[in-house]
Amino acid sequence: MTVVLSAHGVRKTYSGFTALDDCSFELHAGRTLGVVGESGSGKSTLGRIVMRLLQPDAGTVELGGTDLFGLRATPLRTARRRIQLVPQDPRHALNPAMTVGDNLRFQFAAQRLPRATWTARTNELLDQVALTRDYVHAWPYELSGGQAQRIAIARAIAGRPDVLVCDEAVSALDKSVQAQVLNTFADLQKEMGVALLFISHDLAVIDHISDDVLVLNRGITVESGRTRDVLGDPQDAYTRELLAARSVVGVP
Numbered sequence: 077m078t079v080v081l082s083a084h085g086v087r088k089t090y091s092g093f094t095a096l097d098d099c100s101f102e103l104h105a106g107r108t109l110g111v112v113g114e115s116g117s118g119k120s121t122l123g124r125i126v127m128r129l130l131q132p133d134a135g136t137v138e139l140g141g142t143d144l145f146g147l148r149a150t151p152l153r154t155a156r157r158r159i160q161l162v163p164q165d166p167r168h169a170l171n172p173a174m175t176v177g178d179n180l181r182f183q184f185a186a187q188r189l190p191r192a193t194w195t196a197r198t199n200e201l202l203d204q205v206a207l208t209r210d211y212v213h214a215w216p217y218e219l220s221g222g223q224a225q226r227i228a229i230a231r232a233i234a235g236r237p238d239v240l241v242c243d244e245a246v247s248a249l250d251k252s253v254q255a256q257v258l259n260t261f262a263d264l265q266k267e268m269g270v271a272l273l274f275i276s277h278d279l280a281v282i283d284h285i286s287d288d289v290l291v292l293n294r295g296i297t298v299e300s301g302r303t304r305d306v307l308g309d310p311q312d313a314y315t316r317e318l319l320a321a322r323s324v325v326g327v328p
């Protein structure tokens with residue numbers, strides 16, 4: 077299996093406070109790695125580092141076998157297109173002053189996609205995120221949370237990335253909508269072979285979507301491996317605590 081994204085011994089401190097320590101993982105093409113832990117466990121710090129929005133104090137991150145922090149200029153711009161973020165709040169991904177169509181077309185222009193293909197590509201993206209094509213005329217404020225998150229996903233996959241970093245991407249949604257959006261991610265993965273780094277505090281969400289899991293507690297990886305193995309037979313007390321507090325996806 078091809079490793080599309082990996083981290084080795086990553087550490088990040090903020091003013092002497094260690095938020096993430098010795099973190100390592102491998103994410104394979106077409107698979108989902110869940111990163112789970114309570115608030116403050118270092119999940120978003122890890123997400124920001126692999127998006128190259130934050131510099132680690134130690135360790136390396138490789139995208140497609142290339143050191144992400146060694147890249148400059150054009151190769152860096154190419155790498156940034158290969159890894160895209162789906163944030164918790166779609167308002168951070170969508171421009172409120174543009175229609176859905178313009179939000180997507182903005183991405184196409186950035187990717188220098190030929191103008192003649194824009195309408196077909198917009199329709200294709202709306203189909204992929206299970207929205208009807210007339211949403212192209214909608215404004216972000218007219219969308220429900222679930223619809224807005226689907227458009228944010230469409231925007232993120234517009235350039236056919238290899239990796240999506242989903243940082244609490246369903247946490248703000250109602251439980252029933254959560255299940256639908258998780259299924260959309262799973263369908264996309266089957267269609268596109270995109271790999272997901274899925275960050276969530278909610279073990280039910282991680283259990284639903286992840287092939288592999290990494291459990292973080294105060295910046296330390298307490299457990300990692302196949303989701304069914306780790307959750308089926310947790311070896312660490314912290315994982316057992318998370319399991320005991322777990323909700324159920326799709327059930328309010």
Ligand SMILES: Nc1ncnc2c1ncn2[C@@H]1O[C@H](COP(=O)(O)OP(=O)(O)OP(=O)(O)O)[C@@H](O)[C@H]1O
Pocket residue numbers: 090091095113114115116117118119120121122277
């Ligand atoms: N820019 C920063 N400056 C100082 N401390 C920070 C900064 N960003 C995060 N931290 C601290 O680092 C720790 C990890 O934060 P991080 O946001 O990565 O955790 P998290 O697991 O994503 O939590 P949440 O789910 O609440 O977002 C926390 O204690 C947080 O207060």
